[in-house]
């Protein structure tokens with residue numbers, strides 16, 4: 001059964017980055033989950049709660065709005081449950097993820113954007129409307145489902161705490177729904193209040209403003225496209241109490257960080273992992289690591305989901321303002 005294999009992903013010390021940033025750097029490698037991303041955790045917890053509440057029956061359809069990874073996890077689990085998966089992705093979802101969704105048997109709908117439940121042509125609105133209008137269909141709704149945070153509170157947070165022998169000082173993670181950073185942050189701050197929980201989002205995403213000012217102005221400016229992270233609205237699954245700071249990074253710097261990392265280590269990393277790396281590089285003096293700190297970089301998936309976007313140098317730049325996740 002898939003749930004037995006979810007989580008307990010490796011935490012590896014990275015010598016290259018430890019030398020580069022003059023501290024102890026570890027990578028939490030979430031590509032080691034069965035669906036090859038961190039989103040297995042949230043998908044499993046959301047489906048488990050739905051099953052307990054009799055909201056999903058065999059033969060039914062599980063519906064989600066996803067930048068791809070949650071959809072892939074749900075598609076895998078739907079099969080085991082004897083259900084179908086219907087996944088609404090935005091048009092900027094990578095070719096690799098679309099192909100995987102279809103290979104895992106999901107039916108996909110491509111929407112213009114993912115601007116939230118109140119925008120007609122967004123993934124979230126379309127997913128919610130589909131579930132509301134079809135018998136035996138259930139919308140897992142990762143942006144407002146507390147099981148999303150709970151997954152990381154119950155699993156990822158404790159894993160990081162144990163794997164660092166309680167020495168972790170910083171966790172740095174990309175913010176999409178906010179479930180990952182909120183769950184990890186909530187758990188780790190209960191263990192030790194001064195552990196720094198730092199989020200990363202694309203330039204012009206709204207989390208930084210919300211964290212600093214408690215509200216979001218609608219400026220009409222849309223953030224850079226980095227798959228999996230960044231929002232135009234604040235979802236229910238972002239817990240401001242669990243996060244110390246949010247850093248912004250642009251898509252081009254993230255892409256460069258992925259390519260530099262490949263040149264230095266021969267490893268391919270995902271787009272949002274590269275964003276975390278680029279944010280650390282650009283804000284090193286602000287983050288002010290000490291030599292004996294233990295810094296965990298959260299890598300939600302693998303570079304093989306972004307071969308075209310990150311590692312094909314012939315590819316024209318595709319990140320446009322409206323073209324987000």
Ligand SMILES: Cc1ncc(COP(=O)(O)O)c(C=O)c1O
Pocket residue numbers: 037039067069070174175176177178179180181227228229270271272273300301
């Ligand atoms: C590649 C990637 N990175 C980061 C995230 C953000 O995680 P969260 O939604 O828990 O904030 C996601 C979420 O889908 C993702 O797919």
